[in-house]
Amino acid sequence: MLNVSCIQRFSIGDGPGIRTTVFLKGCNLRCPWCHNPENLSPSPQTLSYPRIGKTVSYGVWMETEQIVREVMEDEPFYRADGGGVTLSGGEPMLQPEGAAKLALALKERDVPLLIDTAGSVPWSAFERMAGLAQMYYYDIKTADAALYRGVIGAAPGLVVGNLRRLIANGEVVHARVPLIPGFNLTEPDCAGIVGLLRDAGVKYVDLLPFHRLGSGKYATMGLDYPYRDTLPPTEAAVERFAEIFRRDFTVTIE
Amino acid sequence: MENTERLKKEIAVPAEGRFSPEIFRRRGYAAAKDDTVFCRRAKGLAELFAGPEPFLYQNDRIAGSIRPVFINASEKEQKDAVKWAARFPERDFLHNGDHFAPDYHTAVRLGLPGLLARIGEAEQTHENDPPALDYLNSMKITLLALRERLVKYAEKAAALNGEPGYHPENLRFIRENCAAVAERAPRTFAEGLQLVWMIHSCFVSEGKYAMALGRIDQYLYPLFQRDLADGMIDKAAATEMLANAFAKIGEVKLCTGGDDVVNICIGGVDAEGNCAVNELSYCVLEAVNDVHLPGPNLSARIAPDSPEAFLDACLRVIGTGLGYPALMNDRVNMAALRRFGYDEADVRDYCMVGCIENFLPGRQPPWTDGRFDPIRYLEDVLFRTCAVSPDAAPTIDAFMALYERRLAEGAMEYVERMNDLSRVTVPETRTSPFMSCFCDCCIERGRDINMGGAKYPAAHGAALMGIGTVSDSLAAIEQVVFEEKQITLTELADALKKNFKGCESLRERLLAAPKYGNNRAAADKYAVWYVQYLSDLFDRLKNHDGGPVYTAMAANVSNIYAGAGLGATPDGRLAGQPLSDAASPTYGRDTRGVTATLLSLSRPDYTRCACGTVVNQKFSPSVFAESKRKKLGQLIRVYFDRGGQEIQINSTSREVLQDAMDHPERYPSLVVRVSGFSALYVMLPREVQTDILHRTQHEAV
Structure with missing residues (x-):
């Protein structure tokens, strides 16, 4: 069983090829810029959008078979060019048992699975997934431990340790670095992240410039969004930071 | 430029x-x-x-x-x-005078x-x-x-x-x-x-x-190649010349105020069946893009072996907001035309006239078509049979049998009516000697294109309306009337006549029934039946020229007019609302994402629709970005591999995004795709919509 927030088809920003992204509910981090606030709590939530007379419910427990049946509908599209399924969230690794079961079922069907994680979970969770994931999208938000602890509210040690072990085990890992104004968008911040990733043996870095598309969800949920009035970084700024990363990694700007 | x-x-x-x-x-x-x-x-x-x-x-x-x-x-x-x-x-158009x-x-x-x-x-x-x-x-x-x-x-x-x-x-x-x-x-x-x-x-x-200008990348290619070899021309010069001609397609606005529908076809296969995409195909694409008018209707024949670069170049032009070229599944179109026994070389040389109508250039008289509206016959069965004789259809099969019989009569009436309209009494006074100079066999036979000169007789297209509305209606009848037995057909007819006034809960149940376009057999099977059954009917009929009646699902904006004059329908549609458009599911009822929609849409056998079909899909401009376009191309390849016939893609323009901010109800399914995130555009707050708008403006430059 997995606590599923929603299943989104034709996802083209969540890994190679055409993918279906299964968003899981529940997260143990509280990044103030998060664009999926509906996936933070493990409890079901209903968001209503009175302007268009629509309500959307997030959070339903689904059997592995049920998820497999649904995602396998798009198998022809995955086959076209290295597509597959992405587990995202929330933090999918908070549901390691269900995730591993789904991963196994997909492996039996030869459908690649990508895990989109922030990595702040016990190593045992990743251990269960050994050999089952095609690739990890692994969030590295800052190299500054105090900042991590202060803003996100968790200890970064676990994140860095898990990253090193995944790479040591030969897993394919893309470090995903969100570029957040007022958080890590300075050259020293980026240089710190570069150092961390280089030490861990990372080869691929995906940069995710901040956007505030999630702000509507906050408003609907009656929550305050600290980043409501923050503008996305300009393309030139993103390009400037990308240059810092390009010296050491293969960089993609999402 | x-x-x-x-x-x-x-x-x-x-x-x-x-x-x-x-x-x-x-x-x-x-x-x-x-x-x-x-x-x-x-x-x-x-x-x-x-x-x-x-x-x-x-x-x-x-x-x-x-x-x-x-x-x-x-x-x-x-x-x-x-x-x-x-x-x-x-x-005129109805008398085989235009669309050639x-x-x-x-x-x-x-x-x-x-x-x-x-x-x-x-x-x-x-x-x-x-x-x-x-x-x-x-x-x-x-x-x-x-x-x-x-x-x-x-x-x-x-x-x-x-x-x-x-x-x-x-x-x-x-x-x-x-x-x-x-x-x-x-x-x-x-x-x-x-x-x-x-x-x-x-x-x-x-x-x-x-x-139509037809396959200009083919018939001008030998001259282009020779010039290229002689160093007399380069691709930029050819593109500029083409644009210089195509720009004048806009002249028609001077007389009609409307846009011309000059179809230009690129790609496809040659007379031997080999890939026909060449350098000139790309020049034509560029020229149409440079002209950037709605006038030249550019069609791209996408064959299984058409190069990826060609499909990508097409998508790039579509992504500029032009909306062209329309992408045609070459394999399906040729299979559809083959059914009528045309010479194989002629089938391979097909192009389009008007919007999307398949045509054998210079081998048949100009095209005619009309609108056939199956939902009206469904209304007829409900109102005239089921409302009067409650026991006429005790099962869904019995109901379908009644509907099929009525459709069969309707198809015959339609063809008789169209043939009466298209027949001319004294063809000698309506000859087309100039057009006949450019149609195979007219010179050899010394006869007018419309008087037996053309190699093949004229083809007429019956544009089938409302496949989504019909499929959804039948699926709703099956579920609500025959499975759940919540109401009788008589009661349903009554509720439709009242436009669901006082029957709102019934309407809710009908709306909750399966809908075409969600990759669910319960509704999709009716779309499969629709294409099969109606094409069988028209296959047996002949037009006024002794030629075939093709079927089409491509009725432009007629779905709006047809809907305006029609009462409520069993799918939960209210009186006056548009029917589903062309070959697409009912707008806003395909809710499971574009892949599910395309899986549904590739279920009917379109090799029965020799005229062609139209499926409209809108994507936000970010999908056309360099890094994502390949995935869009793959989406289309899979759809075509599975037998989809056509797809017309629109990049959501700034104007549309602006309009969606002010009229969210018109854009229920406009998706914004960002890594790890997705949302319906209309759910986003205004300032965020503005972000996207600015981004779009940027991307369009």
Whole structure:
């Protein structure tokens, strides 16, 4: 069983090829810029959008078979060019048992699975997934431990340790670095992240410039969004930071 | 590119006077008192082609304009013209007079003298057949008028030399090309294009609005290749010349205020079935993009072995917001045409006329079509049978049997009605001698394109309306009436008549039933049935020319008008709302994402729809970004592999995004895709929508 927030088809920003992204509910981090606030709590939530007379419910427990049946509908599209399924969230690794079961079922069907994680979970969770994931999208938000602890509210040690072990085990890992104004968008911040990733043996870095598309969800949920009035970084700024990363990694700007 | 922009500005200047082809025809008719009916008709055309003083735009490189047909005729002449028009009526769309793709391949290969020589040979073959000789003579008159037109344009270019605003180099180019193709077959790309464009401008001068240019990347390719080898031309120069011609497609706005529907087809396969995409295909694509008008309807035939680069180039142009080319599944279209027994080489050479109608260029009379509206017959069964005899349909199968019987009657009525409308009583007074010069077998047989001259008889298209509305209605009837047994058909009919007033909960249940476009068999099976059953019906019928009745699902905006005049339907649709559009599911009812929609849409057997179908899909501009476009291409490949027939993709323009901010109810399924995130555009707060809007503006630059 997995606590599923929603299943989104034709996802083209969540890994190679055409993918279906299964968003899981529940997260143990509280990044103030998060664009999926509906996936933070493990409890079901209903968001209503009175302007268009629509309500959307997030959070339903689904059997592995049920998820497999649904995602396998798009198998022809995955086959076209290295597509597959992405587990995202929330933090999918908070549901390691269900995730591993789904991963196994997909492996039996030869459908690649990508895990989109922030990595702040016990190593045992990743251990269960050994050999089952095609690739990890692994969030590295800052190299500054105090900042991590202060803003996100968790200890970064676990994140860095898990990253090193995944790479040591030969897993394919893309470090995903969100570029957040007022958080890590300075050259020293980026240089710190570069150092961390280089030490861990990372080869691929995906940069995710901040956007505030999630702000509507906050408003609907009656929550305050600290980043409501923050503008996305300009393309030139993103390009400037990308240059810092390009010296050491293969960089993609999402 | 700059030249094209300048030309577009010149074209946009309103013309003085009224578009008056009938005045010129009248002059021709009146001056040919002693001629036969055929020749008199030809002389009407000849006066129209060669009579008016040629017009050149300052930025013209390829000449041929309809502006000279705009005049201020005297009242007497106008009245007189009406009388003559009654004696020699024109064939309109319903009478196989428009929507034709001429045989430009032969025209370019043989040139004017070659075509005239063919007529000479035919005259010998038919030396004992006076009507054929008479008709051949009428064809010759129109070709000679074309020659005169070319000569006059060459003279005009010479005369304009030194006039302010005109470039001597452009004038020299036009003079030489026009003079050359007046005398001999084209030897260069520029000459070939000039000949084709001058022929096209003759048709447009007649008032025809949907004459296709067809497979221009094929019939001009040998000349392009030769020029390229000789170093006379490069791709940029060819593109510029094409754009110079295509920009003038916008001239039609001058007479109608609307856009022209000149279909241009690129890609596909050659006569041997091999990939036909070439460098010129890309030039045509670029030229249409440079012109950036809704006028040229560009169609791309995507075959399984069409290069990825070609599909990607098409998507790139679509992503500029142009919405063209429409992408055609070559494999399915050819399989559909093959069913009618055409020669394989002819099938492989198909193109489109009008919006998407499959057509064998220069081998059959112009296209006609009409609208067949199956949902009306469903209403009929419910109101006239089920409401009166409650036991008429105790099961869904019995209900379907009633519906099928009614559809069968309806199809026969439709074809009889269309045949009555399209038949002409005295075809001799409505000949098309000029068009016949560009249609296979007309010269050899000495006969008019609409009087047995064309290689194949005319094809008529029955545009099937509302596949989504019908499928959803049947799925709702099956579930709510026959499975859940919540109401009877009689009660359903009653609720529909009341437009669900007082039956809101019933409407909710009907709306909750399965809907076409969600990759669920419960509704999709009715779409499969719809295509199969209706195509079977029309397969058995013949049009007024003894030719086939193709089916189509491509009825433009007719779904809005048809819906406006229709009561509530069992799918939960309220009275007056639009029907589902073309071959698409009902708008907003396909809620499981684009892949599910395309899986549903590839279920019906479109090799039964020889005319063609239209599926519209909108994507936000970010999907067309360099890094994502490949995935869009794969989406289309899979859809085509599974038997989808057509897809017309729109990149959501700034205007649409702006409109969606103000009218969110019109855009329920506009998705914004960002890594790890997705949302419906209309759910986003205004300031975030503005972010996206700015981004779109940026991307469009």
